[in-house]
């Protein structure tokens with residue numbers, strides 16, 4: 001196959017063509033793809049932690065009338081290497097016989113070869129390494145959630161002395177990707193600690209001493225690994241892993257402001273028991289010309305904007321439960337109607353919006369707004 005791209009564009013934003021220049025099988029379930037822009041202008045630098053959005057063509061049987069699906073893949077390589085992106089993709093098998101396999105991951109694994117061209121947008125995403133901070137960093141990943149962490153580790157390894165603890169949890173050595181690369185990065189300078197935690201290590205993992213602890217990421221493990229300090233935490237993995245690790249880290253007293261996270265799969269709310277409001281109380285706000293008021297009309301909720309990251313997060317703080325998936329302006333699941341006012345986007349929505357539509361996950365109000373939720 002020579003071109004998988006539906007349309008080509010090479011501007012500073014929008015989709016452009018990326019050619020597969022190498023395909024590397026990391027293990028039985030994870031394969032990496034090295035991608036280079038077909039046209040030089042297609043190169044856009046990225047920050048460690050960011051992802052690309054791919055347009056993956058699908059057959060009619062797998063997705064009805066759709067021509068393609070959009071899927072995100074974090075860049076797993078070093079952001080200082082200009083002109084090349086690496087993504088590492090886990091093959092998502094069918095969870096039970098008779099169910100379909102993962103559309104995009106299986107397409108990439110089974111159909112895409114060196115020389116093929118993929119259509120991708122980005123980099124985007126605000127799960128990025130804060131290089132301005134000098135606090136020690138803890139990178140905690142589950143499964144293929146290690147991809148943005150490896151990119152971050154590349155950047156951190158090139159700093160002179162920032163302390164780093166890289167914790168990776170997976171099933172066993174057979175599905176542990178990029179292991180040697182992580183160990184090599186850790187060996188480049190003192191101050192980088194690596195801890196691999198296998199849930200079900202094989203006998204061979206034991207004899208080869210491939211892991212440091214057995215089981216899951218626990219409070220005891222974190223306490224053992226992390227001397228008391230003020231850390232920047234970065235978490236990435238599937239939703240159940242994230243909920244468990246987030247709760248553990250919070251129990252250790254780490255403030256929310258020190259924890260950055262990214263979900264692989266539909267994003268969810270990390271605090272396991274968010275408030276559920278069946279009949280939201282009507283909140284009256286004292287008239288104040290300067291206050292920015294967000295009204296959720298259908299829910300009968302009005303509240304003063306408190307500067308949180310997005311309108312979606314603000315709605316959740318008020319006990320509402322708007323639908324969402326990616327939380328990154330990609331999937332449009334949180335699209336809502338703006339009855340009054342204006343919003344600004346801190347992340348440009350991938351799809352063009354009709355007048356009066358708003359994506360809650362990547363916008364903030366510009367003055368008071370009324371939303372139809």
Ligand SMILES: Cc1cc2nc3c(=O)[nH]c(=O)nc-3n(C[C@H](O)[C@H](O)[C@H](O)COP(=O)(O)OP(=O)(O)OC[C@H]3O[C@@H](n4cnc5c(N)ncnc54)[C@H](O)[C@@H]3O)c2cc1C
Nearest residue numbers: 072073074089090092093094100101102103104105147264
């Ligand atoms: C910000 C971000 C970054 C990401 N980075 C990476 C990365 O670096 N590497 C990576 O591998 N992934 C990454 N992901 C996940 C990736 O975007 C895809 O979600 C993943 O590859 C699965 O997509 P898919 O199309 O293969 O599976 P889908 O088609 O979306 O299916 C998902 C699963 O559901 C199952 N399924 C399908 N239909 C049914 C059904 N009817 N009933 C029951 N089960 C069903 C499939 O078999 C599969 O196991 C990232 C996600 C996000 C949000």
